[in-house]
Amino acid sequence: MPVSCTRRLAFAVALACAQAALADELGLKLQRIPVGPPRASGTQLPVFLMADRVEGVTGRESVADGNAELHKGTTAVYADWLKYVEQTEEVEAHGRVRIEREGDVIAGPSLKYRVNDATGTLEQPVFTLAPRKRQFAQPVTGRGSARTVRFEGEDRYRLFDAFFTTCKPGNSDWHLDVGELDLDYARDIGTARGATIYFKNVPIMKMPYMDFGLNNQRKSGFLPPLIGTSGKNGPEVTLPYYFNLAPNRDLTLSPRLMGKRGAQLGGDLRFLEPYFWGEAKAEVLPKDLILGRSRSAASLIANYSRPGFMAGALNFNRVSDDNYFRDLSSRVNIAAQTILPREGYLTYFGNWWNGGYWNATGRVQTFQVLQDATRSVPVPYWRAPQFALNAVKQDAGAGLDFNLDGEVVDFRHPTSVTGLRSTVYPSLSLPIITAGSFLTPKIGIHSTYYSLDPNGNVPARVPGVPANSGTLTRTLPIFSVDGGLIYERAANWQGQGLIQTLEPRAYYLLVPRRDQSGIPLFDTAVADFNYAQIFSENSFVGGDRINDASQLTLAVTSRLLFTSTGQEAARATIGQRYYFKDQQVTLVPTAAPRTYRSSDWLAALSGRLSQRWTAETALEYNARESRAERVTVGVRYQPELLKTLNMSYRYLRDQVNQVDVSSQWPLGRGWYGLGRFNYSMMDGRIVEGLAGFEYNGDCWIGRLVLQRFAVAPGNVTQTVFLQLELNGFSRIGSNPLEALRRNIPGYTRLNQAVPLSRPYNFDD
Numbered sequence: 001m002p003v004s005c006t007r008r009l010a011f012a013v014a015l016a017c018a019q020a021a022l023a024d025e026l027g028l029k030l031q032r033i034p035v036g037p038p039r040a041s042g043t044q045l046p047v048f049l050m051a052d053r054v055e056g057v058t059g060r061e062s063v064a065d066g067n068a069e070l071h072k073g074t075t076a077v078y079a080d081w082l083k084y085v086e087q088t089e090e091v092e093a094h095g096r097v098r099i100e101r102e103g104d105v106i107a108g109p110s111l112k113y114r115v116n117d118a119t120g121t122l123e124q125p126v127f128t129l130a131p132r133k134r135q136f137a138q139p140v141t142g143r144g145s146a147r148t149v150r151f152e153g154e155d156r157y158r159l160f161d162a163f164f165t166t167c168k169p170g171n172s173d174w175h176l177d178v179g180e181l182d183l184d185y186a187r188d189i190g191t192a193r194g195a196t197i198y199f200k201n202v203p204i205m206k207m208p209y210m211d212f213g214l215n216n217q218r219k220s221g222f223l224p225p226l227i228g229t230s231g232k233n234g235p236e237v238t239l240p241y242y243f244n245l246a247p248n249r250d251l252t253l254s255p256r257l258m259g260k261r262g263a264q265l266g267g268d269l270r271f272l273e274p275y276f277w278g279e280a281k282a283e284v285l286p287k288d289l290i291l292g293r294s295r296s297a298a299s300l301i302a303n304y305s306r307p308g309f310m311a312g313a314l315n316f317n318r319v320s321d322d323n324y325f326r327d328l329s330s331r332v333n334i335a336a337q338t339i340l341p342r343e344g345y346l347t348y349f350g351n352w353w354n355g356g357y358w359n360a361t362g363r364v365q366t367f368q369v370l371q372d373a374t375r376s377v378p379v380p381y382w383r384a385p386q387f388a389l390n391a392v393k394q395d396a397g398a399g400l401d402f403n404l405d406g407e408v409v410d411f412r413h414p415t416s417v418t419g420l421r422s423t424v425y426p427s428l429s430l431p432i433i434t435a436g437s438f439l440t441p442k443i444g445i446h447s448t449y450y451s452l453d454p455n456g457n458v459p460a461r462v463p464g465v466p467a468n469s470g471t472l473t474r475t476l477p478i479f480s481v482d483g484g485l486i487y488e489r490a491a492n493w494q495g496q497g498l499i500q501t502l503e504p505r506a507y508y509l510l511v512p513r514r515d516q517s518g519i520p521l522f523d524t525a526v527a528d529f530n531y532a533q534i535f536s537e538n539s540f541v542g543g544d545r546i547n548d549a550s551q552l553t554l555a556v557t558s559r560l561l562f563t564s565t566g567q568e569a570a571r572a573t574i575g576q577r578y579y580f581k582d583q584q585v586t587l588v589p590t591a592a593p594r595t596y597r598s599s600d601w602l603a604a605l606s607g608r609l610s611q612r613w614t615a616e617t618a619l620e621y622n623a624r625e626s627r628a629e630r631v632t633v634g635v636r637y638q639p640e641l642l643k644t645l646n647m648s649y650r651y652l653r654d655q656v657n658q659v660d661v662s663s664q665w666p667l668g669r670g671w672y673g674l675g676r677f678n679y680s681m682m683d684g685r686i687v688e689g690l691a692g693f694e695y696n697g698d699c700w701i702g703r704l705v706l707q708r709f710a711v712a713p714g715n716v717t718q719t720v721f722l723q724l725e726l727n728g729f730s731r732i733g734s735n736p737l738e739a740l741r742r743n744i745p746g747y748t749r750l751n752q753a754v755p756l757s758r759p760y761n762f763d764d
Contacts, residue, residue, distance in 0.1 A: 045073045047115070049084060061085045068093070072115050076100045079111070089116040097122065103130025106149060118154045125149040125159070129183075140166045140699075140728030144175070155185035166728040167699035174199045174700050174726050189219055197732075199700070199724065205732065220244045223252070228734030231718040232327055234259030248272040261328070262289045278302030278314075285328070295328070296320045304346075312346040322370040326715060338377045340368040356393030356402075362386070366412075374715070381522050382412040401429045403444075407543070411522040419452035421522060423543055427478070439483040446546060447475040450519065472519055476546060478537055479510040490563075497563040504556045505575075507535045513548035513584045520544065526587055529620065531555070531602050534577050545587060550580040560607070570607025576600075600629055612639040629653050636746060642666060644746035657682040662690075662744045670696045672750065674705060676743040685710065690743045692721070692736065696750045701725040705736040707743075727751055 052066030061083060064070070068082035070091060080095030093111040099122065100106075106127040113120030125146050131139035146162035158180065165175040179194030191211040196203050211221040219242070226238040236258040243251040254266040266283040278301050285295040297319045304312040317340035319325065325337055343365035350358050365383040389406040396402040405425045412418055427444025450472040484505035491498040524542030527533050534555070539547045555575025561568055576599055583594035601623060606616035613635070620630035634648035648660045662676035676690040692705030705721040721736035740747045 047072045047084070047086075047089075051082070059086055070115075074102050075115060075118070077111065077113065088114065090114050091120070102155065104128070108149075113151060118151055120151045122149045122151070123147075142166050142728060143169065146181075153186070157183045159183070165699065166726070171698065173697050176729070197726070204724075218242070218244045218250060224731045224733075226734045227722060227732075229720045231716075233261055260290060261285065262287055264328075275306055276302060276304040294320070295324055297324055308349055310346070310348050312344070314344040316342050316344075318342070318368060319370070322372070325370070326717070338370045338372065339380065340370065342366045342368065352391065353393050353396070356391065356396075358389065358391035361388045363388070379414065381416070383409050384412045385410060396428075399430055399432075401431060403427050403429070409522070417452060417520045419450055419520070421543060422449040423447070436486050437484065439481070441481045443477065443479045445475065445477055447473070448543065449473050452520070474514050474516060474519065474546070476512055476514045478546075480537060481508045482506075482535070491560065493560070493569075498569065499561045499563055501559045501561070502556065503558070505535075505554075507553040509537060509549045509551050509553075511537070511547060511549040514546070516545055516585055517589045521587070524587070529600065529602075531573060531575060531604065534575060534599070534602065540587065545585060548583065548585045551577055552580070553577045555602075568607075570605075572605045574601065574603040576602065596624055598623070613637055627653075638746050641748050642672065642750065644744065644748075646745050656680075658687060664740075664744050664747050670698075672696070674740060674744065688743070690739065694750060699727050701727070701750050703736055705739065707736075707739055725751070
């Protein structure tokens with residue numbers, strides 16, 4: 001039965017014109033789409049058709065003329081003229097055609113489209129793709145044009161002879177000209193054939209074929225090349241290829257060409273399983289053009305964890321020569337490495353004694369030592385092997401807690417005395433805890449047994465220990481009492497409700513003297529004097545020395561906490577240790593023992609001065625000689641994202657005297673300045689310097705960064721990073737982001753969606 005309506009139709013008018021046909025069966029629903037149409041699934045979604053004039057046969061086809069619109073679910077088609085075949089759900093449209101799908105808008109002169117499977121063709125399209133969420137970056141909108149676009153299902157497009165960019169209309173600073181472009185947002189995969197990237201209308205890269213991940217997802221294929229230069233290697237380019245082996249495994253191969261040294265190949269394999277995970281890396285330079293020989297490096301880091309049952313790890317590192325990192329790495333934390341660990345351990349966890357728990361660990365630890373021509377690097381002892389046991393039983397009776405630490409280590413060394421060290425340290429403590437106080441007396445017996453190798457090497461620093469010295473023992477009791485109070489009161493600052501705490505703490509330690517001058521030093525050194533150490537039992541780290549002690553540590557801490565959030569606004573601490581007798585146990589017999597009765601003062605102050613300013617300072621003050629032994633002062637000013645200024649000063653008597661300034665700051669018109677200046681006033685040289693610029697071109701970001709750092713006195717590495725980031729598409733050039741994050745605390749990428757950290761909001 002033909003139906004004709006000659007004016008723009010609302011639902012009620014359409015129903016009146018076709019009520020006889022609509023009464024027989026549910027066919028087309030001629031209705032202007034309401035706000036928030038009813039949601040259904042698959043082919044059950046209703047179709048809404050409207051126009052200035054609609055005619056056709058219900059259940060077969062309809063023709064809409066003049067301001068025609070068709071809606072089904074989240075798909076809408078607009079045109080001057082539109083025909084819809086109900087049985088096949090085919091749409092043919094001409095004249096000012098526009099199709100919208102899930103926020104994507106594509107316009108052109110003519111369209112053929114199947115609504116049920118979202119397939120079809122649109123000629124001469126001009127398109128805008130809705131913003132997609134991207135990991136760790138702001139959403140971007142893509143736009144462009146093509147000769148033809150083929151719809152290949154929900155969220156799938158294939159464009160021919162296409163122009164694509166993420167720049168806003170009127171700005172095409174960068175664009176991609178591509179013969180064929182597939183965009184599959186369902187799988188987050190893009191594929192381009194015959195592609196050329198233009199920047200400022202200059203072709204900068206041509207690729208016959210490339211595929212890439214949309215939404216920053218992993219996808220096999222070439223990664224953007226890394227281009228840079230350094231003083232030791234000259235100009236260099238790296239072209240990584242990424243293999244997405246499985247959802248839990250991937251491999252990156254990185255051919256690297258260095259102007260001064262030749263071609264290098266690197267590989268990086270990552271794996272993640274339910275109970276173990278890790279990463280294996282390898283690099284090989286078949287022939288260093290400067291040295292005329294092969295050079296290589298390898299590392300394996302693997303971890304295993306079954307919570308409550310077993311854990312383990314493997315950390316193996318190897319390089320071909322002492323200067324490998326200093327010559328070939330542009331990262332200061334790698335280039336400065338001198339000791340490479342090679343170790344593995346396995347820990348087993350168990351329960352005992354009605355709620356107690358224990359763990360046992362086996363470890364083998366060796367090292368590769370990279371010697372420096374300017375200074376000798378000491379070779380540490382190998383632990384080959386080491387076995388450790390720890391057992392804890394809380395509330396073992398009468399309120400007592402029981403703890404047992406045991407260890408057996410076989411120490412190996414190429415030139416020094418070697419042997420076996422066994423340690424057993426059981427202890428009992430009685431924690432007494434209330435809401436505002438705690439008191440914990442503790443007593444233990446520490447026993448150590450040494451079996452030194454006959455005919456072993458005897459270092460000159462251990463006088464009186466012959467090569468066949470045999471066995472040594474050491475047993476001594478350790479007694480301590482740790483107690484403190486916690487006071488709180490309400491306070492107010494700048495209209496903010498606060499809680500101020502006062503937390504005094506006292507720690508007494510009593511350890512008798514035992515002669516340890518004949519015991520070799522396998523893994524022991526003097527502990528760093530700091531706030532944590534003054535509340536510890538031993539002033540040495542390692543098991544070869546235990547201090548004699550009759551001493552009292554007194555300290556007080558005060559904190560300011562926001563009552564609304566519990567966040568700490570400020571903290572102040574001061575403490576000192578008092579000695580009741582002279583020191584008798586020293587690291588080596590030639591070391592001068594302590595004879596004074598009080599230690600240096602330790603003080604620290606930190607907090608947020610305002611929403612924009614944070615500060616921290618620490619001081620070790622020698623009252624006996626009226627001088628500072630250690631000073632650290634740091635200030636950060638961060639009024640908003642992309643504005644950061646850090647200033648710090650470090651002083652350690654006769655060792656360090658450095659100023660450090662770093663910043664990321666807008667210069668105007670899209671330009672940002674980047675810099676770090678770390679200067680040693682003691683050595684009169686720059687320890688590490690960085691300078692550069694970033695430019696935010698709205699749809700692209702340019703970065704130029706120069707980095708200079710001293711690996712050792714007289715050994716300086718200089719690197720230039722140049723990177724072009726095309727928002728929502730790719731990064732081209734050498735990547736300075738890791739260097740920027742490490743050198744400028746608080747650095748934020750210009751297109752970062754969520755800040756890594758933000759200043760405290762005092763208005764919260």
